[in-house]
Amino acid sequence: MSIQETGTARPAGRPRSEKAEKAIIEATLDLIAEGMGVSELTIEAIASRAGVGKTTIYRRWSNKEDLVVDALATLKAPLPPLAGASVRDDLISLVDAMRQESGGARTRCVMNIALNEADRHPQLMERFLKRSVEPRRQAMRAVIERGVASGELRADLDLDMGMAMITGTMMWHSKWAPAGDLPPDLAERVVDAVLRGMAP
Amino acid sequence: MSIQETGTARPAGRPRSEKAEKAIIEATLDLIAEGMGVSELTIEAIASRAGVGKTTIYRRWSNKEDLVVDALATLKAPLPPLAGASVRDDLISLVDAMRQESGGARTRCVMNIALNEADRHPQLMERFLKRSVEPRRQAMRAVIERGVASGELRADLDLDMGMAMITGTMMWHSKWAPAGDLPPDLAERVVDAVLRGMAP
DNA sequence: GGTTTACGAAACGAGACCGTTGCGTATCGG
DNA sequence: CCGATACGCAACGGTCTCGTTTCGTAAACC
Structure with missing residues (x-):
């Protein structure tokens, strides 16, 4: 039986580490949260803080901006429940x-x-x-x-x-x-x- | 009669160009106004925009921050006249x-x-x-x-x-x-x- | 085992700015 | 004219970040 599940061909080789991806985004948000402007964000700083090689970042995002967009996109806006009383x-x-x-x-x-x-x-x-x-x-x-x-x-x-x-x-x-x-x-x-x- | 007026000894040599000074500050404000953050401001960019050598800037300000402070200080806050009617x-x-x-x-x-x-x-x-x-x-x-x-x-x-x-x-x-x-x-x-x- | 891809680490050349220096010229006082 | 200082310009060595490449290792498949 082939590996295919639901028609999605699994690519050969080692799969990308989901942990690394999460660490990269967390590191990005942390750095921004510490007052770092988007322009001052360094890929190297992100990689260092995430404990990740720069290669791993560039393999996933081509721009710094793309990375920031994805990072900000993970920030949800959990609205408080509204009682509706008044x-x-x-x-x-x-x-x-x-x-x-x-x-x-x-x-x-x-x-x-x-x-x-x-x-x-x-x-x-x-x-x-x-x-x-x-x-x-x-x-x-x-x-x-x-x-x-x-x-x-x-x-x-x-x-x-x-x-x-x-x-x-x-x-x-x-x-x-x-x-x-x-x-x-x-x-x-x-x-x-x-x-x-x-x-x- | 000596040149002294009000006891201020005029230093020898060519005096500093007031025009250059103004151009530097104008250039700084312009760049900031164009959305440039303080951290992204470059002395070279300021000098280039002001039509001035970097030397002329470093002769007057030692820090980029000092320059920015002086530049912002020139921005007055002209309050509108208040009629006081109501x-x-x-x-x-x-x-x-x-x-x-x-x-x-x-x-x-x-x-x-x-x-x-x-x-x-x-x-x-x-x-x-x-x-x-x-x-x-x-x-x-x-x-x-x-x-x-x-x-x-x-x-x-x-x-x-x-x-x-x-x-x-x-x-x-x-x-x-x-x-x-x-x-x-x-x-x-x-x-x-x-x-x-x-x-x- | 063998193949394939991802991983972290390190190094690279390119480019931007840094703050400084040297050069020829311009502008002041004496 | 002379000495002194400021000017614009160009170049310097140094540092930082970039995006890429190479390397040896790790993790998935056959």
């Missing part, structure tokens, strides 16, 4: 998720790239925005729209402006907060401050 | 100044550095924040405080949160606005949206 509660859930993540190195790396190199690597950004940012945008938009429909929020509310206020305020805090760690009640305070202008 | 009008003046500047390459360069390399060059940031950001912060804070005192704004207003909302919302727009150029009425809309939650 607009305020749901927004606090979403915003507090931002707050918690803003402390994590992985998220910082993503923020850095998103803010710094948006215009230098537009296609990278496009893929990343679609995968990681858009789901959150949609979730927040849905919450606000539901609030408008239920009467919890003003009927003539400017959706985009409201989302800009929430997201922008959190962005501002996570970038320029005094201590680096954001206070636990920040989400609540931000949402309440913004909602005060959104109430009917 | 909190709304003054805030719109301040925010609209942000909007207009956000289109300029110079301001973009500053934003990029401020956002990207805050933790990599902390002392650079310190000097820059003190010179360029703090005056604006103070101006906005004064306007809001005056509004609270005059009863235009809620007495229990959270000053810092209010400023974070305004600044963050504008930051968000200038970074992620769809078209790059911000609509002329953006300042008005942002201020009105935020003020709605600040009214007594």
Whole structure:
């Protein structure tokens, strides 16, 4: 009987190490998380940190950019479960998720790239925005729209402006907060401050 | 009569070209404005763009960082005149100044550095924040405080949160606005949206 | 065992910048 | 004119990263 399973011909020889692949991507994310810009990323540094030969990297990705795209693609956007009890509660859930993540190195790396190199690597950004940012945008938009429909929020509310206020305020805090760690009640305070202008 | 004026001995020989100095700083700002990170800035590129020998640069600055500090220091923060008629009008003046500047390459360069390399060059940031950001912060804070005192704004207003909302919302727009150029009425809309939650 | 492919390590030549130096010229004061 | 200094330019040796190649070994198949 041949080796074929489900029509996929297994190539001869030693198979590629899945462990090495994972180590490479982890090393890439680690380096970015440590404040390394995409332009300063070195293949050699990645290989060294991953405990891998450069050959192993070049065998899989031809560009540094391709590698970064794949690395960022592994970052999921796990949305918090929304209770749906009230607009305020749901927004606090979403915003507090931002707050918690803003402390994590992985998220910082993503923020850095998103803010710094948006215009230098537009296609990278496009893929990343679609995968990681858009789901959150949609979730927040849905919450606000539901609030408008239920009467919890003003009927003539400017959706985009409201989302800009929430997201922008959190962005501002996570970038320029005094201590680096954001206070636990920040989400609540931000949402309440913004909602005060959104109430009917 | 000696050449001395006000006790400053004029050193012998050809004086340093003020034009060259200006060209160097302009070139530095231009390169940064084009999306070049501080780490990617090359002395050679600056010299080439400024039409200047590397020697002329090294004669004046020993570090790349020193040069960047001096270059950023030339960026003034011309605050718009505030009519003082109402909190709304003054805030719109301040925010609209942000909007207009956000289109300029110079301001973009500053934003990029401020956002990207805050933790990599902390002392650079310190000097820059003190010179360029703090005056604006103070101006906005004064306007809001005056509004609270005059009863235009809620007495229990959270000053810092209010400023974070305004600044963050504008930051968000200038970074992620769809078209790059911000609509002329953006300042008005942002201020009105935020003020709605600040009214007594 | 034999073949085939992947692996980590090391070395390579090419190119970019570094900070410095030497050179001929330009511009100041005396 | 003379001495002093700055200028633009070109070249230097040194370091770093690049992407590639070679090497001996490891892991899968026949």
